[in-house]
Amino acid sequence: MADVVVVYNTVTGFAQTYGEWIAEDLGARLYPWSQAKGIDLSGADLVVYGAGVRMSRIRGFHEFRRKIKRENLMGKVVVWANGGTPVHPQRDWRVPAGTFTKKELASGCYPFFYFQGGVRYEGLSFPEKTLLKIFSKRIQRYRHRGEWVVQVADNIAHGYDHTSRAAIIPLVNKAREMLGE
Ligand SMILES: Cc1cc2nc3c(=O)[nH]c(=O)nc-3n(C[C@H](O)[C@H](O)[C@H](O)COP(=O)(O)O)c2cc1C
Secondary structure (H helix, E strand, O other): OOOEEEEEEOOOOHHHHHHHHHHHHHOOEEEEHHHHOOOOOOOOOEEEEEEEEEOOEEOOHHHHHHHHHHOOOOOOEEEEEEEOOOOOOOOOOHHHHHHOOHHHHHHOOOOEEEEEOEEOOOOOOHHHHHHHHHHHHHHHHHHHHOHHHHHHHHHOOOOEEOOOHHHHHHHHHHHHHHOOO
């Protein structure tokens, strides 16, 4: 059986939820990043990395990239990001564009999937909570920009959970394809 590893990097739990679902569907080993960074993954057949979005970037990817290089994981990595904003074809490029290098984007070396997570204030540090509260006030002025803004603006003050188990299906299918299943 293939050795698949799912690594999640979370602050408020959304990446853990997605990581658990993905690991369950792929029959994978599951680790939080704090643990995975100390484990040699060079023998794995596939490594799936996922984290929350911070200012259009995938949390911790910079550090994970070093692991990819060190443990020779290139070609067997799949990445997801979970953010507060809804899935939107015209916006989903923002996160990979903010995270991956031009070279990585051009080569398409990391199959990438974006899922909506949600927003939780519990567990955030004081500076992050403050940033989110500022953003939650500011976004009210941009409702005219579209339905996705309205959805976030309506819910952000109290937090919301828009995780969806069905959202992982394209990632799971891609992972199976890469494993030759
Ligand atoms: C400081 C801060 C910045 C954020 N920036 C973004 C962003 O640029 N785009 C987005 O979609 N969500 C953004 N979010 C929302 C988180 O990505 C979202 O809550 C995510 O699901 C958290 O995942 P986690 O619980 O696994 O850490 C931000 C949240 C915080 C606290």
